[in-house]
Amino acid sequence: MIERLMTFVMSSCLMLISFLAHANWPEWLGDDLQPTASSHWKAEVTEDSVLYSAKQALPRVLVIVSRKATSYDVALKTLLSEYSRELPQAQWVVRKLPSTQVELTTLLKQAESKVNLIYTLGSKATVEVRNVYAGGKLPVISVNAKDPVQLGLIEHYSGSGDNFAFTSLNLPADVVLNFMQRFKPTLKSIGILYANTNRSAYLTQFLPLKRVAEQAGIKIVPIAVDETMADLKLDAAMSRGIQQLQADDPQLAHSVLWLTGSSSLLSRVDEINQYSKKLALISAVPDVVNQTEHSALMSFGVSFVNNAHQAAIYGLQVIKGEIDVGQLPVGVISPPDIAISFQQAKRINQQVPFVLMEMASDVYGVNGTVIRLDGKPVKER
Numbered sequence: 602m603i604e605r606l607m608t609f610v611m612s613s614c615l616m617l618i619s620f621l622a623h624a625n626w627p628e629w630l631g632d633d634l635q636p637t638a639s640s641h642w643k644a645e646v647t648e649d650s651v652l653y654s655a656k657q658a659l660p661r662v663l664v665i666v667s668r669k670a671t672s673y674d675v676a677l678k679t680l681l682s683e684y685s686r687e688l689p690q691a692q693w694v695v696r697k698l699p700s701t702q703v704e705l706t707t708l709l710k711q712a713e714s715k716v717n718l719i720y721t722l723g724s725k726a727t728v729e730v731r732n733v734y735a736g737g738k739l740p741v742i743s744v745n746a747k748d749p750v751q752l753g754l755i756e757h758y759s760g761s762g763d764n765f766a767f768t769s770l771n772l773p774a775d776v777v778l779n780f781m782q783r784f785k786p787t788l789k790s791i792g793i794l795y796a797n798t799n800r801s802a803y804l805t806q807f808l809p810l811k812r813v814a815e816q817a818g819i820k821i822v823p824i825a826v827d828e829t830m831a832d833l834k835l836d837a838a839m840s841r842g843i844q845q846l847q848a849d850d851p852q853l854a855h856s857v858l859w860l861t862g863s864s865s866l867l868s869r870v871d872e873i874n875q876y877s878k879k880l881a882l883i884s885a886v887p888d889v890v891n892q893t894e895h896s897a898l899m900s901f902g903v904s905f906v907n908n909a910h911q912a913a914i915y916g917l918q919v920i921k922g923e924i925d926v927g928q929l930p931v932g933v934i935s936p937p938d939i940a941i942s943f944q945q946a947k948r949i950n951q952q953v954p955f956v957l958m959e960m961a962s963d964v965y966g967v968n969g970t971v972i973r974l975d976g977k978p979v980k981e982r
Contacts, residue, residue, distance in 0.1 A: 667723030774809035
């Protein structure tokens, strides 16, 4: 009896909606042109016009963000910019990474009926989504995340073979070391700065460089920073690390300081410069080399912008059906982005080899002036 009553009520509601829509429909347009419940279109009727628009803006993209970080802002802004040119009708939903696997699984399951593509923004979001959604229905692409092979997310750089595609902020460790030796041919020791809580930086940047450097006879001094522990605060960690470097290189003439892609440290370059005792600060992230006084001296790596650009290309290919997401190789920028600040070189009286100057895509002068940007002299931009 209750089921019959519910059926009657629903039927009556549908008839009322149909009647109201019909009553509102203009006399000068055929009734058959009214969108049905299953139609792709919806119609907005005014006194003298009918506006047809898609019921749902397609495609829809979900972005799952690890946490608040300037680097993530840069990446997302780049994605939005690329899509605005290539696929302007796309609709974006940005969500913070849920705090539990249950909540994350629920979010992903709900997304299956609402979106066409997922971006994971940051290493933490990439790892968490991979852990609960490998083999899922929706394609997932990482952006602003570390090397997926070294993180243990996939086995081969040729592709995942499932519903994931990855881009990487990392250069191979042997490439990093090669550029360091080009910069300082007499290199004997490297102090590596990383956030103690940044597991991805430790696994994909610190450990690989430590391995290849020690094989080459170069001393590695770990400088782990954790502001929740007194002896690991930046000033204490830096002081201890530099003392260890000076044990074998008193004048620090054969040492460099390498800043990994630990987001919490990338925003503290000015402090790192203060504690560095005129060591050359080389960053894994080109974005922290700039025209200000708070710049690293040099970087060879992958910029947030170029990494996001690669992720955008992958996403557009997948959405347009040009390639299966699992067939996409890990996106690594090659050759690397190189940035140089001659203002910082002057501050520590450091010579920069001409070969690196030639290769650099971004170059800033001794007064912070922009000499070259994105590989082009500024006068040509």
